[in-house]
Amino acid sequence: MNPTVNIVSEIPETLHESLNIYLAAHPDWDQTRVLTAALSLFLLQNGHGDRHAARVYLETLFHNC
Template sequence: MNATVSILAEIPEELHESLQGYLETHPDWDQDRVFSAALSLFLLQNGTSENPNSALSYRRAARVYLDTLFKHAV
């Protein structure tokens, strides 16, 4: 079972406009998918896998990132 959590975040208007432009030209993506991909990529780039707990978190972030990128519209 994949659980989800809602997040309310404020972003700069310029970023929001860029996101809207991207979503208009990529109908197979939605805001939730973009944020999931972006956040998981950030965690992969800035995380470590030096100890068992962080290694597990790193693998989970990697799984979310790959699942998000290769998700196919139904």
């Protein structure tokens, strides 16, 4: 298993509300899983990702499938 770190961040309230709506409709996802997928995809799309970011992204997407 990959080691993890905690990140504390403020996000707009409307984004938080949208996240809660998504999570209510997708019980197999949680806040950590969504944020991990989003961050790893951001890094891949913006050219700062490497094979480690790609692996985290794919593992996050297909977790619990």
